[in-house]
Amino acid sequence: MPSYQSIIYSKLPRVGESIFSEMSQLALKHNALNVSQGFPDFPVDPSLISLVHEKMKQGHNQYAPSYGLPLLREKIAQKIWNTTGIEYHPETEITITSGATQGLYTAISAFVREDDEALIFEPAYDSYVPAIKANGGLAVYAELEPDTFTYDWTKIKRAITQQTKVIILNTPHNPTGNLLTEHDLERLENLVDGSDIIIISDEVYEHMTFDGRKHVSPTSRPKLAERTVVVSSFGKVWHNTGWKVGYVYGPAELIREIRKLHQFLVFSVVTPIQHAYAEYIDREDTYLELSDFYQKKRDFFLSLMEGSRFSFRPSEGSFFQLLNYEGISDLPDEDFVKDLVKLNGIATIPLSPFYHLKTKGKNIRVCFAKSDETLEKAAEILCKI
Numbered sequence: 001m002p003s004y005q006s007i008i009y010s011k012l013p014r015v016g017e018s019i020f021s022e023m024s025q026l027a028l029k030h031n032a033l034n035v036s037q038g039f040p041d042f043p044v045d046p047s048l049i050s051l052v053h054e055k056m057k058q059g060h061n062q063y064a065p066s067y068g069l070p071l072l073r074e075k076i077a078q079k080i081w082n083t084t085g086i087e088y089h090p091e092t093e094i095t096i097t098s099g100a101t102q103g104l105y106t107a108i109s110a111f112v113r114e115d116d117e118a119l120i121f122e123p124a125y126d127s128y129v130p131a132i133k134a135n136g137g138l139a140v141y142a143e144l145e146p147d148t149f150t151y152d153w154t155k156i157k158r159a160i161t162q163q164t165k166v167i168i169l170n171t172p173h174n175p176t177g178n179l180l181t182e183h184d185l186e187r188l189e190n191l192v193d194g195s196d197i198i199i200i201s202d203e204v205y206e207h208m209t210f211d212g213r214k215h216v217s218p219t220s221r222p223k224l225a226e227r228t229v230v231v232s233s234f235g236k237v238w239h240n241t242g243w244k245v246g247y248v249y250g251p252a253e254l255i256r257e258i259r260k261l262h263q264f265l266v267f268s269v270v271t272p273i274q275h276a277y278a279e280y281i282d283r284e285d286t287y288l289e290l291s292d293f294y295q296k297k298r299d300f301f302l303s304l305m306e307g308s309r310f311s312f313r314p315s316e317g318s319f320f321q322l323l324n325y326e327g328i329s330d331l332p333d334e335d336f337v338k339d340l341v342k343l344n345g346i347a348t349i350p351l352s353p354f355y356h357l358k359t360k361g362k363n364i365r366v367c368f369a370k371s372d373e374t375l376e377k378a379a380e381i382l383c384k385i
């Protein structure tokens with residue numbers, strides 16, 4: 001057996017197992033309650049499952065068109081139009097992907113070349129940086145404000161250079177639950193005006209916003225829309241993250257480049273599910289009622305946490321809630337969450353893995369896309385700490 005270590009020059013030398021897999025495995029080992037990874041623990045709508053089954057039995061089992069089933073793309077265009085009043089052409093401006101992860105990787109690969117800079121905001125969802133690096137790009141990090149996780153646009157301006165090719169946004173934000181505001185978008189528009197910078201906007205939690213807040217996308221401003229590719233995912237909306245179907249949309253010129261790579265990465269996406277989605281998407285309530293559904297979960301969990309020693313600001317969107325443990329322990333966040341699993345039987349996520357250098361912040365992330373019973377148990381454990 002030859003040693004490949006001397007021949008392979010790893011493109012991602014520091015990438016190991018993700019924190020999500022690590023915490024889930026630790027949870028299993030210690031038989032701990034798992035509120036770490038971002039997936040719902042309640043069932044998929046049985047009528048959607050029947051619909052997929054029906055589509056399989058009808059024979060929709062061979063390759064779908066590479067850019068996605070035309071009917072599904074039409075329905076997505078309709079949905080975007082209904083919810084935002086913005087028009088995207090299904091033929092040229094929308095492509096179905098294998099989850100948002102593939103959408104993100106493909107978009108980043110399409111636009112980031114050797115030595116290009118891609119600006120990301122930390123804490124950042126973990127898939128952006130590896131995709132930038134695997135394409136020879138340089139990740140440039142702008143840190144959100146340590147306590148409020150808001151954007152300091154003066155600082156961000158200094159991070160933008162002639163080499164900046166891409167800016168990656170994420171709203172509603174994983175892990176903080178914050179939303180971008182109109183003011184943020186106005187500042188961003190001024191910053192990128194006159195440049196060739198492309199914006200990749202990760203909006204997988206777009207239908208989960210709370211307390212009357214609205215999701216605002218860069219696509220709502222024509223000057224940003226012309227340079228923005230949005231990445232979205234059905235998995236978060238219909239409680240089926242394992243089905244891995246998402247989509248990207250943006251100006252035809254940008255989507256054309258993404259499609260070139262898409263066809264060689266996956267060629268096409270699971271056919272019967274696309275057929276089922278093209279029908280199920282007509283049920284607007286399934287996404288329009290999601291904010292209420294998750295706000296109830298958030299409120300239920302936070303009402304139970306009232307008596308705890310953790311401090312928190314209610315999440316504005318997504319299905320994540322940060323809890324601050326400053327008043328409880330001096331431990332770094334990664335040690336704190338490991339102790340929580342081993343000593344208290346609950347798995348959460350530290351924020352350090354969302355930074356290229358660890359954070360000194362004392363926050364942990366809890367996923368509240370869980371049954372009320374799980375949330376009750378989680379709060380009961382956390383309130384004893």
Ligand SMILES: Cc1ncc(COP(=O)(O)O)c(C=O)c1O
Pocket residue numbers: 038098099100101102125170174202204232233234235236241244245246
């Ligand atoms: C911010 C963000 N973007 C993208 C994804 C990936 O979505 P998908 O499961 O559709 O690949 C996730 C999943 O947790 C996420 O939190």
